[in-house]
Amino acid sequence: MNYNIAVIPGDGIGPDIVAQAVLVLEKVGEKFGHTFTLKNVLAGGSAIDATGHCLPQETIDVCKASDAVLLGAVGGPKWDTLPGDQRPERALLGLRKELGLFANLRPAMIFEELAEASPLKAEILAGGLDIVVVRELTGGIYFGQRGTKETDLGPAAYDVEQYAEEEVRRIAKVAFDMARKRSRHVTSVDKANVLESSRLWRRVVAEVAKDYPEVTLDNLYVDNAAMQLVRNPRQFDVIVTSNIFGDILSDEASQITGSIGMLPSASLAKGNFGMYEPIHGSAPDIAGQDKANPTATILSVAMMLRYTFGLTAEADAIEAAVKAVLSQGYRTPDLFTGQGHLVGTAEMGRRIADAL
Numbered sequence: 001m002n003y004n005i006a007v008i009p010g011d012g013i014g015p016d017i018v019a020q021a022v023l024v025l026e027k028v029g030e031k032f033g034h035t036f037t038l039k040n041v042l043a044g045g046s047a048i049d050a051t052g053h054c055l056p057q058e059t060i061d062v063c064k065a066s067d068a069v070l071l072g073a074v075g076g077p078k079w080d081t082l083p084g085d086q087r088p089e090r091a092l093l094g095l096r097k098e099l100g101l102f103a104n105l106r107p108a109m110i111f112e113e114l115a116e117a118s119p120l121k122a123e124i125l126a127g128g129l130d131i132v133v134v135r136e137l138t139g140g141i142y143f144g145q146r147g148t149k150e151t152d153l154g155p156a157a158y159d160v161e162q163y164a165e166e167e168v169r170r171i172a173k174v175a176f177d178m179a180r181k182r183s184r185h186v187t188s189v190d191k192a193n194v195l196e197s198s199r200l201w202r203r204v205v206a207e208v209a210k211d212y213p214e215v216t217l218d219n220l221y222v223d224n225a226a227m228q229l230v231r232n233p234r235q236f237d238v239i240v241t242s243n244i245f246g247d248i249l250s251d252e253a254s255q256i257t258g259s260i261g262m263l264p265s266a267s268l269a270k271g272n273f274g275m276y277e278p279i280h281g282s283a284p285d286i287a288g289q290d291k292a293n294p295t296a297t298i299l300s301v302a303m304m305l306r307y308t309f310g311l312t313a314e315a316d317a318i319e320a321a322v323k324a325v326l327s328q329g330y331r332t333p334d335l336f337t338g339q340g341h342l343v344g345t346a347e348m349g350r351r352i353a354d355a356l
């Protein structure tokens with residue numbers, strides 16, 4: 001089979017880690033007899049430098065014509081002083097909206113070999129941790145009405161949080177479908193004690209839950225959820241929440257695993273189309289120095305194979321290869337604690353490809 005993939009290396013360490021993910025993808029192709037046709041396109045700071053715009057139309061067109069998108073990371077200090085609507089990060093929001101990527105899956109799991117890297121006490125994590133944050137990605141305050149106005153207190157600015165029932169329904173279904181294949185527990189996070197949009201959210205999630213009698217639904221206010229994540233993270237299986245709460249909670253969830261350089265993500269549209277990227281950023285301070293951990297991007301490729309292409313054995317093979325290389329003691333600088341073998345970006349990628 002031939003699969004068309006748009007590749008956006010982006011900025012900072014983006015090109016370093018994407019090169020390794022592509023290496024692994026090619027190895028999977030060889031081993032399992034698939035052809036992956038890759039097309040590189042620009043977004044973010046590198047697109048601003050080359051074209052004057054963070055998300056050129058050509059990029060959108062190529063992504064839309066592909067089966068999936070692989071993205072490294074965007075942004076960096078060089079573009080930090082641009083006005084809000086011209087920053088590299090706008091490219092991400094533009095891609096999400098243009099490609100209809102309403103469902104963002106952010107797994108946070110502990111790799112046994114790296115358990116000591118978590119900032120939480122060992123007894124809190126005993127037995128492991130495996131959470132997926134299902135974040136709504138194309139609605140809410142990120143995309144609501146915004147503007148500035150004069151008030152009694154002088155100039156003011158506003159961003160509107162708004163959710164349509166249908167937006168909540170479709171993300172809730174993603175969460176319940178996911179929970180069905182996991183530990184059958186959904187925690188919906190909102191601020192229904194204060195926000196009207198959260199009350200609608202909570203009501204619609206409860207309606208969707210009726211179609212999933214085998215899945216348990218809990219509701220938590222976001223402040224409590226933030227606390228529970230560090231107090232007792234093992235109570236969570238699937239967390240479903242709004243765009244902004246999901247932004248915050250997914251960073252928190254990833255941090256408690258201690259290995260932000262290990263965690264992939266998927267942003268899915270209706271159907272099988274998806275964009276896949278590591279959850280970490282562009283780390284401009286170590287760009288081009290063979291120091292970045294390519295594993296999150298490599299695991300993002302595994303998610304792509306699993307969710308967009310339905311290639312389960314291939315996805316499993318990548319995940320097993322990552323585990324094998326970790327258990328052999330290979331560590332990029334972000335994971336290195338003095339034991340095992342310190343390796344760079346390229347060697348980590350090559351070892352994972354070789355372990356396939």
Ligand code: IPM
Binds near residue numbers: 090093247
């Ligand atoms: C993320 C990032 C983005 C977001 C930024 C860079 C626009 O923090 O993907 O979590 O807020 O969604």
Ligand code: MG
Binds near residue numbers: 247248251
């Ligand atoms: Mg974020």
